[in-house]
Amino acid sequence: MRGRAAGARHRDRGLRVRPGRAPWILLLPAFAGAAFLVLPLAGLLVRAPWPDMARRVTEPEVLSALWLSLWTATAATVLSLLLGVPLAWLLARTEFPGRRIVRALVTVPLVVPPVVGGVALLFVLGRNGLLGQYLHAWFGIGIPFTPAAVVLAQTFVAMPFLVVGVEGALRAADRRYEEAAATLGAGRATVFARVTLPAVLPGVGAGAVLCWARALGEFGATVTFAGNFPGTTRTMPLAVYTAMQSDPEAALVLSLLLLGVSLAVLAALREKWAFVR
Amino acid sequence: MTGEAVLDARLCVRRGDFELDADLRVGSGQVLALLGPNGAGKSTALRALAGLEPLSGGHVRVDGRDETTTPVERRPIGVVFQDYLLFPHMSALDNVAFGPRCRGLSKAEARARAAELLDGMGLAEHARARPRQLSGGQAQRVALARALAARPRLLLLDEPMAALDAGTRVDVRAGLRRRLEEFDGATVLVTHDPLDAMVLADRIAVVEGGRIVQQGTPAKVARRPRTPYAARLVGLNLFRGTAEGTEVRLADGGRVRVHEAHRGTVLVAFPPRAVALHRERPQGSPRNVWRLRVDSVERFGDQVRVHLSGQPPLAADISPAALAELGLSPGEAVWASVKAAEADCYPA
Amino acid sequence: MRERSAVRAHALVAAAALLLSATSCGAEDGRRLTVFAAASLTDVFTELAGKFEEQNPGTEVVLNFAGSSELAAQINTGAPADVFAAADTATMAQVVAGEGLDTDWAAEHGENGVVFAANTLRIAVPPDNPAEVGELADLADEDTLVALCAEEVPCGxxxxxxxxxxxxxxxxxxxxxxxxxxxxxxxxxxVDAGLVYATDVVAAGERAIGIEFAQAAEAVNDYPVAVVSTADEPALAAAWVDLVRSGSGAEVLAAAGFEVP
Known part of the structure; x- marks a missing residue:
């Protein structure tokens, strides 16, 4: 997108009135901001033990943590979509008493430290939790220390990103199309599935990507609620933190691997979207 | 109106200070145009008929069945929206098949019906096109086909020509008229363009301030408008006054002599081209003569329209040659005359 | 986790405050002793600081608690500590090798500091001990839910x-x-059981029960303390170490669950 715009400007040079120079009062902080975000990353790259890299990223523990991270983050995103899109619809398209309160509560996980979120999940779904005790007593199901707990912790922390994004998209969408669909005989469910959802699909996609990225980087709620055991609950961020305790270089390798994989996935998705759009 | 009305509605909608109160009756195969300025309530009326705007009173009956409280999706209606609102992610065919699908037809049946309709609109080769690939006229036809696909009894059109550029309007309007003639249900059309109303409608209801201020055939509304807005739309000078014989005392001052005798409150209308302008006071046959002041002069087709203030305020159409001869410029005084035979007088 | 990051943030703020106060006000109306101590010493040292200020009127004790290795790193990068108390001898060795100890004090008491307390492992179980854990071997049972420290951290x-x-x-x-x-x-x-330090069981009060086990003797954590070479107040620092090793110091340590040599 940006590349195309730049190319167009290049071709038109000479025909177009050039905009004034970007003012330094914007440029300076802009560069500072970019540097602030990019430099730590550069630090990681500089300090990484490159000759050792290939061997270290293919160690079984690393690969199992990576695989766990990828599939749990994806599962958390799917779960967030299944629950979050209808929730966003409810918040954007209906009026019910307490809607504002529900809306505020939904965004709480954005504000609360994830560790607290993890503790809260323990209080509800833990073995002695409000619901967890019945799951344990009646079905013998224990959620903590399982990959399911990882998915739940990630969903708790990441779903608000999706809900907020999709709700915004729904509010911005032209509701007249929904009216048009209704005049054609479509009930609300049909309107949602065939008109509303396609219209906000880019917003849903963007929300899902944000949700996935947040789930992938989730640490606090996961380590608190799901624990930390290789292969079942030690996702990449937990592996990074654990490695940090004894071998900072290993933590660096893990971080770069996580970064590389997530960037690759996001870039692939972007390509696909650019095509669809 | 002949036979049983397909649409019989009384629409009361209150929203803040605005209040719509309108009676509408449209027979089978008839087209009623709601003509009015922006904010008059004509779109509100249309939305109320569709069920998109809640009524605060009144009723909506279609084919004698009460649909007042029927949800939008179950009303026997089809709507062509102002910007057509074709679903951008569907092909033209799927847009048209949407309604039949929703009304329970199988996918194949719905598509077959949609294809047939598009074919009838001359759009067979555009069936696979996305809405953004269609021209304005094509989009309008797809929107019409979509609205008709579920076989509605009441067709509602909201400013169907507004999204088109001037160049294509004439053809599209003629095409739309042909297709509306084929529709045997009732059609209500909302427009602010008198030409659309004249060409497309069997009857015109002039809507102002939430009320229907005049209703009649296009010819009647054009010849004998009842409000300044309607008169301006059809290009007539219009005055309200009290008649005593052939003389009408105008409500805002001034007098007009007319051909036929009347008594009581009347409207007097005459076209701008019936007004003649003179430097010297004209003499002769029975006519109205006023001393007025030139407000402005503008080009109007191959004529020049001169706006005059005074009692009464008038618009006069004269030829550019006459303008040159008279040497008129704004602020100058001039004599205006209208033959009594040209001034149409009718009860208010 | 939560405690740890809270402690860490607290330590950062404390360190920043120290740097500021060191440059701005000096010791006009009193003397200041700065003690860097392992987070597990928080309660004990806070209590001892009160005693110390009583015994040395006009003296203020500033405490900075954090993970031992973090504190060692701070000292080795120039943080203004008088006393360092670590949760294990290895971390003390980092400071000995880095910034170094006060030479006079070290010559008298020990080149690697002096051990003033020890912490041993306990099996911690919930008050109702649902899995009926009695000894370490019970933790190897498949059906017993167990939490352990990661091997990368000291308790692990x-x-x-x-x-x-x-x-x-x-x-x-x-x-x-x-x-x-x-x-x-x-x-x-x-979880049904976890391995924690005796001091943690004491801190948990009624919320957990500690079970002693024989093999804990193989994994005793010694707590060394020392006067650091950067000390502004070596005499006060030495006095602090003496207090910690005194009878009243031992009393407070023992009450918190530490073993005292």
Missing amino acids: AATAAATRAAGLDIVPDTYEEDVRAVLTKVELGE
Whole structure:
């Protein structure tokens, strides 16, 4: 997108009135901001033990943590979509008493430290939790220390990103199309599935990507609620933190691997979207 | 109106200070145009008929069945929206098949019906096109086909020509008229363009301030408008006054002599081209003569329209040659005359 | 986890405050003793600081608690500490090798500081002990939910030493990042047992029960203390070390669950 715009400007040079120079009062902080975000990353790259890299990223523990991270983050995103899109619809398209309160509560996980979120999940779904005790007593199901707990912790922390994004998209969408669909005989469910959802699909996609990225980087709620055991609950961020305790270089390798994989996935998705759009 | 009305509605909608109160009756195969300025309530009326705007009173009956409280999706209606609102992610065919699908037809049946309709609109080769690939006229036809696909009894059109550029309007309007003639249900059309109303409608209801201020055939509304807005739309000078014989005392001052005798409150209308302008006071046959002041002069087709203030305020159409001869410029005084035979007088 | 990051943030603020106060006001109306101590000493040292200020009127004790290795790193990068108390001898060795100890004090008391307390492992179980855990071997039971410290952190190293000594292969359900996180899981009843320090069991009060086990002797954590070479107040610092090693110091330490030599 940006590349195309730049190319167009290049071709038109000479025909177009050039905009004034970007003012330094914007440029300076802009560069500072970019540097602030990019430099730590550069630090990681500089300090990484490159000759050792290939061997270290293919160690079984690393690969199992990576695989766990990828599939749990994806599962958390799917779960967030299944629950979050209808929730966003409810918040954007209906009026019910307490809607504002529900809306505020939904965004709480954005504000609360994830560790607290993890503790809260323990209080509800833990073995002695409000619901967890019945799951344990009646079905013998224990959620903590399982990959399911990882998915739940990630969903708790990441779903608000999706809900907020999709709700915004729904509010911005032209509701007249929904009216048009209704005049054609479509009930609300049909309107949602065939008109509303396609219209906000880019917003849903963007929300899902944000949700996935947040789930992938989730640490606090996961380590608190799901624990930390290789292969079942030690996702990449937990592996990074654990490695940090004894071998900072290993933590660096893990971080770069996580970064590389997530960037690759996001870039692939972007390509696909650019095509669809 | 002949036979049983397909649409019989009384629409009361209150929203803040605005209040719509309108009676509408449209027979089978008839087209009623709601003509009015922006904010008059004509779109509100249309939305109320569709069920998109809640009524605060009144009723909506279609084919004698009460649909007042029927949800939008179950009303026997089809709507062509102002910007057509074709679903951008569907092909033209799927847009048209949407309604039949929703009304329970199988996918194949719905598509077959949609294809047939598009074919009838001359759009067979555009069936696979996305809405953004269609021209304005094509989009309008797809929107019409979509609205008709579920076989509605009441067709509602909201400013169907507004999204088109001037160049294509004439053809599209003629095409739309042909297709509306084929529709045997009732059609209500909302427009602010008198030409659309004249060409497309069997009857015109002039809507102002939430009320229907005049209703009649296009010819009647054009010849004998009842409000300044309607008169301006059809290009007539219009005055309200009290008649005593052939003389009408105008409500805002001034007098007009007319051909036929009347008594009581009347409207007097005459076209701008019936007004003649003179430097010297004209003499002769029975006519109205006023001393007025030139407000402005503008080009109007191959004529020049001169706006005059005074009692009464008038618009006069004269030829550019006459303008040159008279040497008129704004602020100058001039004599205006209208033959009594040209001034149409009718009860208010 | 939560405790740990809270402590860390607190330590940062404290360090920043120290730097500011060191440059701005000096010791006009009183003397200031700065003690860097392992987070597990928080309660003990806070109590002792009160005693110390009573015994040395006009003296203010500034305490900076954090993970031992973090404190060692701070000292080695120039943080203004008078006394360093670590949770293990290895961390003290880092400071000895880095910034170094006060030479006079070290010559008299020891080149690697002096050990003033020791912490041993306990099996912590919830008050109702749902899995009926009685000894270390019970933790190897498949059906018992167990939380252990990750091997990368100090309590995890001690855990590994103890289980090795017992000849057990305990596979926990989770490796926690610090001993407090293990204790939290026990307190919430999310696990049936965890290995924590005796001091943690004391701190947990009624929310957890500590069970002694023989192999804990193989994994005793010694707590060394020393006067640092950068000390502005070497005499006060030495006095602090003396207090910690005194009878009243031992009393407070023992009450908190430490073993005193």
